[in-house]
Amino acid sequence: MDRFKSVLLKFKSLIGLLILCVIISIITPRFLNINNLLNVLTQVSVNAVIALGMSFVILTGGIDLSVGSILAITGAIAASIVVKSNSLLLAILVALIIGALIGAFNGIVVAKGKIQPFIVTLAAMTIFRGVTYVYTNGTPISGLGKNFTFIGNAKIIGIPFPVVITLFIFLIAWYLINETRFGRYVFALGGNEDSTRLSGINTDRVKLYVYIISGIAAAISGVIVTSRIGSASPNAGTGYELDAIAAVVLGGTSLSGGEGSITGTIIGAMIIGVLNNGLNLMNVSPFYQSIVKGLVILLAVLIDKKNKK
Numbered sequence: 001m002d003r004f005k006s007v008l009l010k011f012k013s014l015i016g017l018l019i020l021c022v023i024i025s026i027i028t029p030r031f032l033n034i035n036n037l038l039n040v041l042t043q044v045s046v047n048a049v050i051a052l053g054m055s056f057v058i059l060t061g062g063i064d065l066s067v068g069s070i071l072a073i074t075g076a077i078a079a080s081i082v083v084k085s086n087s088l089l090l091a092i093l094v095a096l097i098i099g100a101l102i103g104a105f106n107g108i109v110v111a112k113g114k115i116q117p118f119i120v121t122l123a124a125m126t127i128f129r130g131v132t133y134v135y136t137n138g139t140p141i142s143g144l145g146k147n148f149t150f151i152g153n154a155k156i157i158g159i160p161f162p163v164v165i166t167l168f169i170f171l172i173a174w175y176l177i178n179e180t181r182f183g184r185y186v187f188a189l190g191g192n193e194d195s196t197r198l199s200g201i202n203t204d205r206v207k208l209y210v211y212i213i214s215g216i217a218a219a220i221s222g223v224i225v226t227s228r229i230g231s232a233s234p235n236a237g238t239g240y241e242l243d244a245i246a247a248v249v250l251g252g253t254s255l256s257g258g259e260g261s262i263t264g265t266i267i268g269a270m271i272i273g274v275l276n277n278g279l280n281l282m283n284v285s286p287f288y289q290s291i292v293k294g295l296v297i298l299l300a301v302l303i304d305k306k307n308k309k
Contacts, residue, residue: 012252013250013251013252013264013267013268013271014267016250016271017267017270017271017274020271020274020275020278021274023278024274024277024278024281024282027278027282028278028281028282030281031277031278031281036277036281038158038159038160038163039277040273040274040277041160041163041273042160042162042163042228043273043276043277044166044269044270044272044273045160045162045163045165045166045224046162046221046224046225046240047221047240047243047244047247047269047272047273048166048169048170048247048265048266048269048270049165049166049169049217049220049221049224050067050071050217050218050221050240050241050243050244051243051244051245051247051248051251051265051266051268051269052169052170052173052217052262052265052266053067053173053213053214053215053216053217053218053244054067054214054217054241054244054245054247054248054265055173055177055248055251055253055260055262055265056173056176056177056186056209056210056213056214057117057210057211057213057214058190058245058248058253058254058255058257058260059177059186059187059190059210059253059257059258059259059260060186060189060190060206060207060210060257061189061190061193061256061257061258062110062117062207062210062211062257063117063118063121063245063255064106064117064121064211064214064241065118065121065122065124065125065241066102066106066121066122066124066125066128066215066218066241067214067215067217067218067221067237067240067241067244068125068129068218068237068238068239068240068241069124069125069126069127069128069129069132069237070098070099070102070103070128070215070218070219070222070237071218071219071221071222071225071236071237071240072128072129072132072222072232072233072234072235072236072237072238073098073102073128073131073132073135073222074095074096074098074099074218074219074222074223075095075222075223075225075226075232075236075237076132076135076136076141076226076232076234076236077091077094077095077098077135078091078092078094078095078148078222078223078226078232079091079141079142079144079148079226079231079232080135080141080232081094082144082145082147082148083141083143083144086145086147088147088148091148091223092223095219095222095223096216096219096220098219099215099216099217099218099219099220099222100212100215100216100219101215102124102128102215103211103212103213103214103215103216103218104208104211104212104215105124106120106121106124106211106214106215107207107208107209107210107211107212108208110207110211111203111204111205111207111208112204125241129234132234133234135234136232136234138234139234140231140232140233140234141231141232142230142231142232143231144226144227144230144231148226148227149227149228149230150227151165151223151224151227151228152224152225152226152227152228152229153227153228162224162228165220165224169217169220170262170266173262174262174263176213177261177262178262182206182209185201185206186206186210187258187259188201188258189201189203189206189207189257189258190254190256190257190258190259191257191258191259192258218237221237221240222236222237225237243272246268246272246293246296246297246300247265247268247269247271247272248260248265248268249268249297249300249301250267250268250271250272250296250297250300251263251264251265251266251267251268251269252264252268253265253268255301271296272293275292275293275296276289276293279292
């Protein structure tokens with residue numbers, strides 16, 4: 001019985017996802033349509049990439065509320081570069097650099113300023129959302145070429161390209177967390193910062209790196225979103241930080257840090273995506289959808305807390 005319970009707890013996120021899929025497919029058979037499933041995967045890809053970056057931050061016991069604003073500003077900058085120079089490579093490179101720099105800003109202030117990550121990233125969220133409005137003058141940037149829109153809309157062997165990108169990012173994140181010394185430092189920092197510091201690990205450097213990773217992940221999502229829509233909106237990414245945090249938590253990562261997995265984060269992102277899609281297929285009002293998502297997240301946190309006790 002104890003072994004069954006331990007297995008159940010270990011795979012609770014995956015079991016929850018499977019149960020959710022079964023329930024939705026019974027209520028609305030359209031859910032299992034291949035085109036709909038591919039649409040779900042495409043929609044999940046953006047949140048999944050952000051959530052993968054967010055996982056590194058939350059595993060250290062931090063939080064990053066600025067990812068939605070990073071998505072918006074990097075998407076806008078990438079779009080403007082494409083419009084002016086028609087250089088896809090330059091646009092992506094600059095977007096990634098900007099995402100890394102904003103992440104570095106967050107990491108430095110958190111590590112050296114000794115300020116709570118919630119406050120630092122909340123301020124960054126507001127600052128860079130404002131920067132986006134100033135940069136775009138409050139209007140969308142359109143007129144992007146087919147070379148750029150290819151990223152968000154193309155398919156490879158029938159698989160949407162954003163899904164391929166997400167899989168690639170997942171493999172990198174999984175390797176960093178599970179197969180490198182840096183990954184062990186991330187878990188150690190989230191488990192006990194004082195002990196980690198006393199053991200000779202540069203905790204400030206680890207914090208810097210995880211926020212840089214989060215910034216780069218948000219920038220990648222910014223490029224994907226901008227490419228899919230075909231324009232860069234200054235409002236892009238609003239609320240995305242909440243969905244990313246929800247995906248991480250639903251995947252079994254503890255908000256207090258030190259416990260979780262990259263695989264769980266992907267499953268958590270799938271739960272959010274399947275739930276959104278199912279509610280849309282059932283014609284549930286967006287107002288009620290927010291309530292349902294909030295209740296699901298709250299339930300996940302309560303289960304996590306009970307398991308720890």
